[in-house]
Amino acid sequence: MAKIKTEPLTGKIRVPSIEPGATAHYRANPAKPEHNEALGFPGEKIANWEVKAIEKMGEILDTNRAFRVYMDICVRCGACADKCHYFLGTKDPNNMPVARQELIRKVYRRYFTIGGKYFPEQADACDLTEDVLDEWYNYFHQCSQCRRCSVYCPYGIDTAEVSMVARDIMDSIGVGQKYCNEILGKVLNEGNNLGLAKNALANTLEFFEEDVEEETGVAVKYPMDMKGADVLLIPPSADFFSSPHVDGFIGYGKVFHEAGVSWTVSSYASEFANFGMFIGDNETMKKVAMRIREAALELGVKRIVVGECGHAWRVAYSFWNTLIGPFDFLDPKYKTPTHMCEFTLDLINRGAIKIDKSANDDLVVTFHDSCNVARGSGMGNKPGGQFDVPRDVIKAVCNNFVEMDEETIREVTFCCGGGGGLLTDELLDLRVKGASPRAEALHDVMERKGVNTMAMICAICKAQFTKVLPNYGIGMDMVASVHQLVSNAVVLGGKKGV
Amino acid sequence: MAFELAGVTYETDEDGYLMDLDQWNNDVAKYLAEEEEVEMSEAHWEVVNFLREYYDEYKIAPMIRILTKAIGKKLGKDKGNTKYLYELYPGGPAKQACKIAGLPKPTGCV
Secondary structure, three states, rough: OOOOOOOOOOOOOOOOOOOOOOOOOOOOOEEEHHHHHOOOOOOOOOOHHHHHHHHHHHHHHHHHHHHHHHHHHOOOOOOOOOOOOHHHHOHHHHHHHHHHHHHHHHHHHHHHHHHHOOOOOOOOOOOOHHHHHHHHHHOOOOOOOOOHHHHHOOOOHHHHHHHHHHHHHHOOOOEEEHHHHHHHHHHHHHHHOOOOOHHHHHHHHHHHHHHHHHHHHOOOOOOEEEEEOOOEEEOOOOHHHHOOHHHHHHHHHHHHHHOOOEEEOOOOOOOOOOOOOOOHHHHHHHHHHHHHHHHHHOOOOOOOOOOOOOOHHHHHHHHHHHOOOOOOOOOOOOOOOEEEEHHHHHHHHHOOOEEHHHOOOOOEEEEOOOOOHHOOOOOOOOOHHHHHHHHHHHHHHHEEEEOOOOOHHHOOOOOOOOOOOOOOOOHHHHHHHOOOOHHHHHHHHHHOOOOEEEEEHHHHHHHHHHHHHHHHHOOOHHEEEEEHHHHHHOOOOOOOOO | EEEEEEEEEEOOOOOOEEEEEHHOOHHHHHHHHHOOOOOOOOHHHHHHHHHHHHHHHHHOOHHHHHHHHHHHHHHHHHOOHHHHHHHHOOOOHHHHHHHOOOOOOOOOOO
């Protein structure tokens, strides 16, 4: 495989000189008719697509007031211009958030403002042409909807929302993206993004049991479809498949075992991820999430705990209640949803599980905040808990923890470069370049503090970094699940549990 | 997309993954390996054969740890790890080895 050329890391993030059109040709694979149709979209670009796209935009303007405000309120001040990891990495000025949004705003002005209707040139407005649609497709699939730019916008424009609307309009005229739409078809059919059938899931879970028992001598269970379990665990399905995701999943099982809490995964809802958000389609997002409610009812659990998945935590924390709530059938003693990090931290704080921190003494750990957790959710009981809870878990199981530069963490964290439905091979060049700000910040603490492990709580981040960091000369073993660190340190047979 | 080998046409998806699994044979694997700049040794074949066996039963590629463990059993414990698999298949065992084995590309956050 050809290695993608990267600049040597310096530990500093610099704003580059622009190169217009540098990534104009980056194009996500288009969805096939069957991928679009499975979600209720036209299979192929429809004949009167221009008219229908504008109609769709009109509908969204009427129902989504935030979108209308975002279209009207931008003054093109440029505060966002140098905040996007894709702009910093690709130098393409259309990857400045303000410019990316102008691609849709100029069409909005043409059809929905008086100035644009009658004096398009003066209003800087343009028709929705084939070329403009192509630009939409290419550049709205170079936005990972991470919302870092929104933090710096003086008007609070949510750029992710704008990208979601653009994708929603394109889907409605049959111009879908393969990666997202194919995967959404699989989750609606098979219960997970991987297309992992029930027998394969059972085989995978049995393997975990054998593997953990072989390694530790303790029979930790990884149950499936166990009716009457207290906890339904919903992990991202990558936790059943990829490294280091699986190491985190093994950790969840050890925590439940030590706590003495009965738990199960569901073969019907074996996926936390919900790409319905990435394509801006609420109906699909609801259908995907609904499987989780149905599984919880069917299994008769008391609570739902979710695994390490960034965007899905945003969907669960911010949208579940209105999408698939109310959760009055669950035990009201517990918060719904509960993040695995909250669950583990609570046990540690109460002394219900025993930890041997020295098990991680060979590691110097830093934490990568995942964008949707950082800027789209909360965690625990205090403001900023989404930053502190995972860090508190890490600090409770590791002796050596250091932070990366403060301009690159917590609320202003940089995206891994693969979020928002862009974690696909044909966009690898973009993904490598988009990871450069994080790679720089990581390199800095590797040099100054000897960091050898970057932990995170997002399946996309884990897959993206293991793939792209080697392009910067950083090994994939740098990437760790937070519950992998827990897994290393939890003492099996150490406590009586809750 | 498609390629031709000994007069037979093989359809692939846009990433070069074989569309029809039943069309797979050793020559196809060798061709796909060449395209990936992978030279097939006995160890490479072990991985490919295991992937196909697993796929036959479960209709999906195995999780990487199942693969590493199986390879460790066949080729020696020192080789039952992710690092060794990446040495064999630098493009990743899940994606590159699946492609050569004629399996569809795993989807999701992998």
